[in-house]
Amino acid sequence: MNFTVHVHVMPLKDLLDPQGKAVLGGLSNLGVSGVQDVRIGKKITLQIEAADKESAISMADVCAKKLLCNAVMEYYEIHID
Amino acid sequence: MNFTVHVHVMPLKDLLDPQGKAVLGGLSNLGVSGVQDVRIGKKITLQIEAADKESAISMADVCAKKLLCNAVMEYYEIHID
Numbered sequence: 001m002n003f004t005v006h007v008h009v010m011p012l013k014d015l016l017d018p019q020g021k022a023v024l025g026g027l028s029n030l031g032v033s034g035v036q037d038v039r040i041g042k043k044i045t046l047q048i049e050a051a052d053k054e055s056a057i058s059m060a061d062v063c064a065k066k067l068l069c070n071a072v073m074e075y076y077e078i079h080i081d
Numbered sequence: 082m083n084f085t086v087h088v089h090v091m092p093l094k095d096l097l098d099p100q101g102k103a104v105l106g107g108l109s110n111l112g113v114s115g116v117q118d119v120r121i122g123k124k125i126t127l128q129i130e131a132a133d134k135e136s137a138i139s140m141a142d143v144c145a146k147k148l149l150c151n152a153v154m155e156y157y158e159i160h161i162d
Contacts, residue, residue, distance in 0.1 A: 002117070008124050009124075010124065010126070020125075023125070023148065023149070026148055027144055027147075027148060030147050030148060032140070032143060032144055032147065032148075034129055034130050034131055034140055035127055035128070035129055035130075035140070035144065036083070036128040036129065036130055037127070037128035038125060038126070038127055038128075039125070039126045040123060040124070040125050040126075041123070041124045041125075041126070042121060042122070042123060042124060043089050043090075043091065043121070043122045043123060043124040044101075044104070044119060044120070044121050044122075045091070045119070045120045045121075045122070046116050046118070046119055047116070047117040047118035047119075048115055048116055048117070049115050049116075049117055050115055059113070059115055059116070062113060063108055063113055063116065066108075066111050066113065067104065067107055067108060067111060067113075068104070
């Protein structure tokens with residue numbers, strides 16, 4: 001079966017996110033007020049061929065650990081449709 | 082009230098995603114099989130101060146239209162916790 005698995009990779013909460021700070025400044029320059037903080041990460045959508053949901057999730061976990069997420073400065077979450 | 086709103090910005094489905102193709106190749110080089118397609122986008126988490134959920138969502142929509150999403154090659158979805 002084919003599963004669509006989303007891996008969300010975000011900068012660790014304790015670390016500064018310069019890209020997010022830049023967007024926050026940009027929004028303020030564009031006159032958008034009310035936004036207090038911005039953090040920017042990646043959303044990776046994988047199409048996985050697997051026997052069941054659990055093995056698709058564990059395969060996405062392997063992908064995240066091996067390649068998608070740099071654990072020194074990022075954490076990841078896995079969501080499946 | 083403070084709302085956490087997520088804006089997911091992904092490359093349009095009809096367009097080639099070279100970054101995703103590179104990751105697909107990388108996964109195959111690392112010996113991960115079973116992944117058939119990869120698409121990579123951005124996940125932007127906004128902390129928004131607003132009166133209610135609806136106005137937080139509409140504010141995130143303004144942010145996405147004005148700055149976060151390039152409608153020529155990307156589409157966006159808004160999710161709220």
